Amino acid sequence: MDTRHFIKTEDKYGARNYHPLDxxxxxxxxxxxxxxxxxxxxxxxxxxxxxxxGHCHPRIQKALTEQASRLTLTSRAFRNNQLGPFYEEICSLTRSHMVLPMNSGAEAVETVIKAVRKWGYTNKKVALDSAEIIVCNNNFHGRTITIVGFSTEEQYKEGFGPFTPGFKSIPFGDADALEAAITPNTVGFLVEPIQGEGGVIIPPDGYLQRCRELCTQHNVILILDEIQTGLGRTGKLFAEEHDGIEADVTLVGKALSGGFYPISAVLSNAEVLGVFMPGEHGSTFGGNPLACAVAREALKVLTEENLVENAATMGNYFMQKLNAVHSPHIAEVRGKGLMIGVELKPSAGGARRFCEALMHKGLLCKETHEHVIRFAPPLVIGREDIDWAMERIGPVLCME
Structure with missing residues (x-):
């Protein structure tokens, strides 16, 4: 069966909530x-x-198949022999004190919303049902009703209301706006170190450091959504390391399994995650032995194969090459590590046509926010691979 057959079948039977390249x-x-x-x-x-x-990494694949042949799911009604070691290893790697595993990034965000609200009532003594969480304009934290409700992207919200109250949105990258927004009812500040879906938007130098100071000063939980930026993508294990800070809560997902199996995690301490008592939060699949075994090996691959360091080196090289392209369409090249965005001028006609042109030349990428091309290859990429890519990217960015 050819490409057209698969596309026709997908379009006939599938909901139209994505617009993929063909x-x-x-x-x-x-x-x-x-x-x-x-x-x-x-x-x-x-x-x-x-x-x-990288796709189908053999070590992670082996961990998956071996665990799948032994035990896949117990639910949290019983214990399993992969959960405890996963807890220990991820806490050791990330300097966390406590972890709560879930399945998707959105579930991790929903989990931390519940946790910091309850922390606010039990620890900060905020009046019941009045806790506020500050978020940023242009954010992307997932697709649940609560999460899209505090998005500033109208497309994510239109037709889906009413939404969950208790959120206040401020400009991203503006620490003064954060300071002005904090009230005695503020329990948390949820922010991406780099806004990925928003167009690879990098905040000003010192922004996260100032946010850390303000959250500490006002007894507010600093929550960093590192679901995209974490686990090596920016050339550090976590993007917060570029600013020399530590969040109170860090959210991870996506690369936590190397793409083999859904797993996410809320990383924090006993003060925040300790608010949950048995029966107050959970997930049938959260912390299942198959996911934990896969995640354990995925984390080992990141560290033992020096993928974080490679992301930093190759990211710098990729950025240098992109900055050397003389195109009338490019407004800005920005990024950290291998999380790179090329913003095009409005006159370029949108990023989609450039992504389609690159697809026809053997390179797959995706537009975000209409005018930004995002380049985020697997962290196993090498210099020769980037040279190969640039032989295609350069001419496409210069096309009429």
Missing amino acids: VVISKGNGIWVWDVEGNKYMDCLSAYSAINQ
Whole structure:
């Protein structure tokens, strides 16, 4: 069956909540994928940074298949022999004191909303049902009703109300706005270190440090959503390390399993996560042995194969190459590590046509916020691979 058949079948039976490029992928290995007709492409999206370790990494694949042959799910009604070691290893790696596993990034966000609200009532003594969480304009934290309710992107919200109250939105990158927004009822500040879906928006130098100071000063929980930026993507294990800070709560997901199996986690301490008592929060699949075994190996691959360091080195090289492209369409190239955005001028006609042109030349990437092309290849990419990519990216960015 050819590409058109698969697209026709998908369009006939599937909900239209995505607008993918018209490539039908059937195989992946490292930074490369192949479509159903055998055409080869470099993946420069990494499933929105879920495949930092590369497609079908053999070590993670082995962990998956071995665990799948022994035990996949017990629910949290019983204990399993993968959960405790996962807790210990991720806490040791990330200097966390306590972890709560879930399945998706959105579930991790929902979990931390519940946790910091209850922390506010039990620890900060905020009046019941009056807790406020500050978020940022242009944020992206997931797709649940609560989360889209505090988005400033109207497309995410239109037709889905009413929404959950208790959120206040401020400009991203403006620490003075954060200070002005904090009230005695503020229990948390939820922010992405770099806004990925928002267009790879990087805040000013010193922003996160000032946010850390303000949250400490006002007894507010600083929550960093590192679901995209974490686990090596920016050239550090966590993006917060670029600013020399530590969040009170860190959210991870996506690359936590290397793209093999859904798992996310809320990383914090006993003060925040200790507010949950048995029966107050949970998930049938959260912390299942298959996910934990996969995550344990995925984390080992990141550290033992030096993928974080490679992201820093290759990210610098990729940025240098992109900055050397002389195109009338480019407004700005920005990024950290291998999380890179090329913003195009409005006169360029939108980023989609450039992504489609690159697809036809064997490179897959995706537009975000209409005018930004995002480049985020797996962290296993090498210098020669980037040179290969630039032979295609350069001419496409200069096309009429």
